[in-house]
Amino acid sequence: MPAIECRSLTKYYGGVRGIEDVSFTVEDGEVFGFLGPNGAGKTTAIRTLLGFLSPTSGRATLLGHDATDPSESRAARERIGYLPSDPGLDTDRTAEAFLDHQAALRGSESRKALVVRFGLDESRRIGDLSRGNRQKVALVAAFMHDPDLLLLDEPTSGLDPLLQEEFAALVRERVDDGASVLLSSHVLGEVAALCDRVGVLREGRLAAVESVEDLRSRGGKQVRVRVAEDLDRDVFEVRGAMNLRVGETVSFTWTGEYDALIDLLDGFTIHDLEVIDAPLEEAFMTFYDGDVPGPGRRGEGREDRGASGIRRTHEAGETEPSTLVTGTEADGVDGGKR
Amino acid sequence: MSDRTAPWLAIARYEAAGGARGSVVLTGLLSGFLLLFLAFFPSMSSAGIDLDAYVESFPPAFQEAFGIMSISTIEGFLAVEFYQFAWLLMVGLYLAYLSGGTIAGDVTSGRMDLTLSAPVARRDVVLGRFLGLVPLVLLLNAVLPVVAYVGVLAVGETIGVERLVAVHVLAVPYHLCCVALGIAVSTLVSRAGVAQRVALGGLFALFMFDSLAASSEYDWAGSISPTAHYDPSVVLVNAEYDAVGAAVLLAVTAALVLLAMLRFRRVDLAG
Numbered sequence: 001m002p003a004i005e006c007r008s009l010t011k012y013y014g015g016v017r018g019i020e021d022v023s024f025t026v027e028d029g030e031v032f033g034f035l036g037p038n039g040a041g042k043t044t045a046i047r048t049l050l051g052f053l054s055p056t057s058g059r060a061t062l063l064g065h066d067a068t069d070p071s072e073s074r075a076a077r078e079r080i081g082y083l084p085s086d087p088g089l090d091t092d093r094t095a096e097a098f099l100d101h102q103a104a105l106r107g108s109e110s111r112k113a114l115v116v117r118f119g120l121d122e123s124r125r126i127g128d129l130s131r132g133n134r135q136k137v138a139l140v141a142a143f144m145h146d147p148d149l150l151l152l153d154e155p156t157s158g159l160d161p162l163l164q165e166e167f168a169a170l171v172r173e174r175v176d177d178g179a180s181v182l183l184s185s186h187v188l189g190e191v192a193a194l195c196d197r198v199g200v201l202r203e204g205r206l207a208a209v210e211s212v213e214d215l216r217s218r219g220g221k222q223v224r225v226r227v228a229e230d231l232d233r234d235v236f237e238v239r240g241a242m243n244l245r246v247g248e249t250v251s252f253t254w255t256g257e258y259d260a261l262i263d264l265l266d267g268f269t270i271h272d273l274e275v276i277d278a279p280l281e282e283a284f285m286t287f288y289d290g291d292v293p294g295p296g297r298r299g300e301g302r303e304d305r306g307a308s309g310i311r312r313t314h315e316a317g318e319t320e321p322s323t324l325v326t327g328t329e330a331d332g333v334d335g336g337k338r
Numbered sequence: 339m340s341d342r343t344a345p346w347l348a349i350a351r352y353e354a355a356g357g358a359r360g361s362v363v364l365t366g367l368l369s370g371f372l373l374l375f376l377a378f379f380p381s382m383s384s385a386g387i388d389l390d391a392y393v394e395s396f397p398p399a400f401q402e403a404f405g406i407m408s409i410s411t412i413e414g415f416l417a418v419e420f421y422q423f424a425w426l427l428m429v430g431l432y433l434a435y436l437s438g439g440t441i442a443g444d445v446t447s448g449r450m451d452l453t454l455s456a457p458v459a460r461r462d463v464v465l466g467r468f469l470g471l472v473p474l475v476l477l478l479n480a481v482l483p484v485v486a487y488v489g490v491l492a493v494g495e496t497i498g499v500e501r502l503v504a505v506h507v508l509a510v511p512y513h514l515c516c517v518a519l520g521i522a523v524s525t526l527v528s529r530a531g532v533a534q535r536v537a538l539g540g541l542f543a544l545f546m547f548d549s550l551a552a553s554s555e556y557d558w559a560g561s562i563s564p565t566a567h568y569d570p571s572v573v574l575v576n577a578e579y580d581a582v583g584a585a586v587l588l589a590v591t592a593a594l595v596l597l598a599m600l601r602f603r604r605v606d607l608a609g
Binding site for chain 2: 051071077084
């Protein structure tokens with residue numbers, strides 16, 4: 001039995017499209033990612049699955065229960081954990097009072113462990129907590145009853161890098177214990193780090209569903225080279241080289257064989273060379289007409305290094321000369337799968 | 339599951355606990371208001387003015403609106419100066435306003451998403467939100483008769499305990515009806531601020547309609563207003579207790595809560 005089965009799910013708000021004809025399946029034990037810019041319909045899809053919105057047409061099941069039937073949906077919600085992107089918490093109550101209430105509604109087997117793990121001070125008024133700490137309150141509420149299915153809407157938006165990693169570890173533990181996950185994000189790195197498959201939402205429609213592995217292998221290699229000789233752009237305008245940029249260093253995406261790349265570089269005296277997996281954005285470009293979701297394009301390299309845990313990229317190749325970096329270590333998901 | 343509290347009870351408890359401080363403050367303020375008016379009574383009654391003749395000169399609609407029967411006795415004075423104005427109108431409007439913000443406010447703030455992501459039925463939320471305001475109604479109607487009784491004694495007057503108790507016992511169905519009205523509006527109007535104003539304005543309009551209709555040949559029409567079924571003046575001055583009115587109010591309360599449940603059952607939560 002799949003954790004989520006969504007068939008032609010459509011939701012219009014009056015005449016305004018929320019989602020249209022969205023079909024996908026999240027298998028038992030799978031982590032499925034919704035990727036798309038704000039307004040693409042990620043939240044609408046999740047809130048329709050939870051029964052907060054009645055679909056205009058189409059149907060969906062959650063853990064085998066009809067999501068559009070109120071009492072069936074309630075039965076499914078016994079085993080669901082939901083983390084909204086902007087949780088509506090009671091700012092004038094303490095975290096403890098709020099979690100007590102949530103526990104009364106859904107159970108709280110692992111509340112204590114989670115509170116300790118994320119270092120949450122339950123005695124504070126929620127209104128006095130920082131954004132990250134508020135997110136922790138919602139996170140504990142979503143996970144504390146050990147749900148079989150987790151619906152996580154932009155889960156790490158308020159968390160600092162360290163907590164993002166802790167959160168990712170928690171999700172992986174739960175998946176190891178048999179839970180299934182639907183996670184939405186507008187940051188590709190986050191999705192790539194956690195998900196098995198990714199559904200790309202665009203203007204309310206599911207543009208594509210791909211496995212992260214396929215995307216990665218299809219993305220090619222990002223090559224950055226600095227040479228002693230004066231450069232002629234034409235030399236690099238060959239088959240297999242894309243997104244060519246020629247400056248002090250030359251960078252391009254290589255989709256050909258390694259041998260051909262070595263032949264190409266053979267005539268130069270190389271000062272610095274970096275070859276890494278192309279960021280997944282490159283593979284996603286086609287879905288967005290070049291408009292890649294997420295804050296900035298990692299393909300551009302040197303932006304915001306270290307500013308966020310899931311965006312630390314290309315650092316390995318920047319300072320050390322003649323480094324050849326391959327594999328997943330530096331493809332922009334170093335906060336993720338290892 | 340069996341060791342968990344019923345969702346409607348959990349929600350009612352949580353909301354009541356959240357409103358506890360506000361309830362105590364409101365009870366204190368209204369007690370102070372009552373005592374302030376009572377303190378005026380001795381000087382008014384001893385001033386030698388024929389107050390009853392004065393109020394009889396008021397237009398009938400005005401007399402009806404504020405239940406003016408006699409203000410020279412302590413019962414009549416309390417009825418006019420406090421119960422008709424504060425208890426019937428002010429507290430009624432406040433309860434409608436407060437409850438008007440409940441469901442709509444939860445939906446707008448996203449609180450409802452967290453509540454309903456748990457295995458909670460929509461009707462449990464409506465019932466829980468209604469019951470969460472019941473302690474406030476009970477607190478007000480338990481404390482104020484005591485304050486009134488002590489206050490009356492303090493100004494050197496006496497009042498029948500039975501009448502004082504009755505005016506509050508009969509206020510409970512009326513106040514519950516105001517809460518239910520607000521809850522119902524809160525499921526019909528999606529924006530919290532608008533829902534609050536519609537609930538408050540609606541109750542006030544019904545009160546005005548009742549007052550005007552009562553002094554016209556269409557006096558039966560006024561009975562659509564909750565305010566027509568609770569008359570503190572008749573209770574305090576004439577010691578007449580309208581059990582039918584209380585029953586009507588309780589029935590309307592139940593109907594409004596039911597309406598809210600039906601309406602909220604399938605409505606989209608426009609977060």
